[in-house]
Amino acid sequence: MKKTDAYIVSPLRTGIGKFGGGLMPLKADELAAFMINEIVRYAGVEPGLIEEVIVSQSYQSSEAPCMGRYAANLAGLPIEVPGYTVDRRCGSGVQAIADAAMQVQTGVLDCAMVVGVESMSNIEYYSTDMRWGKRLGSVVLHDRLESGRVRSQPASRFGECSGPIETAENLAQDYGISREEADRYACHSHRKAAAAWREGRFDKEVVPVPVPQRRGDPVLFREDQGIRADISLDDLAKLKPIIRGGTVTAGNASQQNDAAAGCLVVSESFLQRTGIEPMARLLGWSAAGCDPLRMGIGPVPAVARLMPRIGLSLDDMDVVEVNEAFAAQILAVLKEWGMVDDPRVNPNGSGISLGHPIGATGMRIMTTLLHEMERRKARYGLETMCIGGGQGMAAVFERIA
Numbered sequence: 001m002k003k004t005d006a007y008i009v010s011p012l013r014t015g016i017g018k019f020g021g022g023l024m025p026l027k028a029d030e031l032a033a034f035m036i037n038e039i040v041r042y043a044g045v046e047p048g049l050i051e052e053v054i055v056s057q058s059y060q061s062s063e064a065p066c067m068g069r070y071a072a073n074l075a076g077l078p079i080e081v082p083g084y085t086v087d088r089r090c091g092s093g094v095q096a097i098a099d100a101a102m103q104v105q106t107g108v109l110d111c112a113m114v115v116g117v118e119s120m121s122n123i124e125y126y127s128t129d130m131r132w133g134k135r136l137g138s139v140v141l142h143d144r145l146e147s148g149r150v151r152s153q154p155a156s157r158f159g160e161c162s163g164p165i166e167t168a169e170n171l172a173q174d175y176g177i178s179r180e181e182a183d184r185y186a187c188h189s190h191r192k193a194a195a196a197w198r199e200g201r202f203d204k205e206v207v208p209v210p211v212p213q214r215r216g217d218p219v220l221f222r223e224d225q226g227i228r229a230d231i232s233l234d235d236l237a238k239l240k241p242i243i244r245g246g247t248v249t250a251g252n253a254s255q256q257n258d259a260a261a262g263c264l265v266v267s268e269s270f271l272q273r274t275g276i277e278p279m280a281r282l283l284g285w286s287a288a289g290c291d292p293l294r295m296g297i298g299p300v301p302a303v304a305r306l307m308p309r310i311g312l313s314l315d316d317m318d319v320v321e322v323n324e325a326f327a328a329q330i331l332a333v334l335k336e337w338g339m340v341d342d343p344r345v346n347p348n349g350s351g352i353s354l355g356h357p358i359g360a361t362g363m364r365i366m367t368t369l370l371h372e373m374e375r376r377k378a379r380y381g382l383e384t385m386c387i388g389g390g391q392g393m394a395a396v397f398e399r400i401a
Contacts, residue, residue, distance in 0.1 A: 004267045006101035007278035008397065010043040011367040013261035014209050016355035018225040020121050023258035025211050028057060028119040029064035031260040032071035035115045038207045039262050040075075043276060047076075050264075051109040053083035054100050056092035056116040057359035059123045059144060060085060071115065089152070090323065091287065091385040091393035092116065093261070093362020098285045098395065100265035110270040115262035116363030120145060122258075145256070152389040153292035162243075164388055165253070167295045168326035169246045174294070175332040179247040182327035183236040186252035186352045189324060193349025194229035201348060205371045226255045226355045252327040254351030261363035278400050279370045283380070284310040285395040296329030298392020299384035300336045306394045317396070318378030320344045321365045323385050324351035333386070347372060361385070366397070373399045 014031065017023030023031065032055055040047055055068040064070045068083030088095040093116035100112035125141040149163040161167065171177070196202055202224075210218035231251075239249040271278060286309065288301035299322055307313050314320070314337060322345060324330050330350075334340045348354075348368055351361065362385055369381045378399060385393045 004105055004107070004269065005281045006104040007266050007268065007271060007400070008280045008282065008370060009264040009266055009276055009278050010039050011205065011261070011263040011279060011370050012038055012042060012207050013205055013364050013367045014259050015206055015222050016224040016226065016357060016364070017121070017221065017258040019256045021225045021258070022211060022221045023119070023209065024121040026119065026209070026258070027064070027122050028117050029067060029071050029074055031119060031258070032067060032115050032117040033074035034209060035117065035260040035262045036071060036075040036077065036113055039113065039264060043264055045111070045264065045274065045276065047081070048078050049111050049274070050077060050081050050113050052100070052103065052112045053077065053081060054086060054096045054112055054114050055083065056086045056096035056362060057118060058087050058089050058092050059118060059120065059148060059358065060087060061124060067117065087359070088287070088391070088393070089388045090325070090358055091362060091387040091391060092359045093364070093366065094285065094383060094385055094393045094395050096363070097265060097282065097366060101282045104265055104267045110267040112265045113262065114265055114363065115260060116360035117260040118357035118359040119258045120256045120357060149388060158292050161293055164295065164325065165242050165248050167293055168248050168328045169243055170294050171296050171332040172247045172328040175335050177247060177328045177331050179241070181331060182247045182252040183233055185327040185331055186236060187231055187233055189346065189349045189353040190228050190231045192347060193224065193227045193353035196348035197223060197227065201372070201375065205367050224354050226257065227349070227353050247328050248326055252352065254325050254356035257355035257357040259355065259357040259360045259364060261360050261367050263363070263367070279374060280397040280399050283396040283398045285393070287391060287393045290390050290392060292390030295388055295390045296325055296386045297332055297336070298386040298390070299333050299394060300392065302392035302394035303382070303384060306396065310396060312380065312396065314339070314382070317344065317380050317382045318376060319347065319369060319372050319381040321346060321350065321369045321381070321383045323356065323361060323365060325356065325386055327352060329386060366395070370397060370399070373397070
């Protein structure tokens with residue numbers, strides 16, 4: 001069987017909504033279905049040519065089970081189009097792209113729709129007490145958003161961990177990262193994101209979303225809500241650390257958000273048949289495990305595993321995207337690579353300023369990366385993710401000139 005390259009077509013995203021913000025009225029299934037239809041429209045592809053729908057979502061729910069299939073049906077795709085859902089936590093979006101690419105590369109299919117989605121504003125509370133009734137005592141409701149963070153690793157093996165903030169503080173201690181360094185990085189992230197919007201750098205990648213209102217016509221949601229263009233180091237210095245004596249504050253950590261992003265992943269023969277133009281091809285990807293209590297360092301082993309496979313190095317990368325879970329976390333990664341203050345890294349901001357809608361972030365970053373590569377006429381771009389529970393992912397894309 002001849003192997004084919006996997007090409008990326010029409011990478012698009014919504015603006016990123018604040019927690020409880022402008023996208024809250026739309027559930028995850030609605031955001032995913034909207035994204036599917038926008039990609040179909042922008043790419044100019046016949047819906048019947050789509051052979052698989054892969055959706056990345058970390059906070060799945062039985063309100064819309066198997067989001068890949070559910071969203072495909074909600075979007076009105078032909079019933080013959082199957083779908084499934086991927087969860088590798090923060091790396092889910094990258095994994096969905098990789099899944100689609102592997103199916104294309106092995107000849108299983110020629111065209112996959114890939115979407116990343118998360119509506120963190122609508123993540124539910126749940127009970128584990130009521131299946132067989134509750135004879136005595138109180139019923140406990142768990143916050144699934146919080147449980148997904150605290151229970152990311154088995155305490156029986158790794159000990160108790162209060163969540164990702166603690167893992168970031170572990171890296172801050174390991175790499176000697178100060179509160180001032182973290183705040184300075186966060187401030188720079190907001191300023192880069194604000195400049196990107198001001199200069200129109202997001203215009204081609206963001207599609208406006210009509211959001212229903214309780215009264216009146218829908219309102220178009222266009223821009224990322226979490227950016228603070230006027231943020232200063234003095235503002236950030238006033239915030240209290242979340243863990244006493246630590247470096248992480250609400251100002252230098254990623255936000256929790258709502259968003260969707262997506263693309264088509266297709267074969268060379270599909271491009272030849274349809275005349276559709278791709279933006280890039282996936283050159284390679286990898287996943288790697290690391291200490292769950294230092295999960296933020298995950299991009300380092302993932303990149304170390306990937307680069308020898310594709311015969312490249314960090315020096316060959318024209319643009320580098322590292323998701324900003326926490327300022328301390330990304331600074332640890334950049335110190336390990338010797339890339340602190342490298343202008344190739346996150347030129348348009350990332351999780352601290354734009355936001356981190358978990359299941360959508362990998363797709364969002366790829367979308368921003370490819371459009372930035374197009375503007376720069378760059379050849380290679382690297383996307384990396386740290387992942388709760390102690391993993392990292394990395395993917396390299398090559399622009400189609």
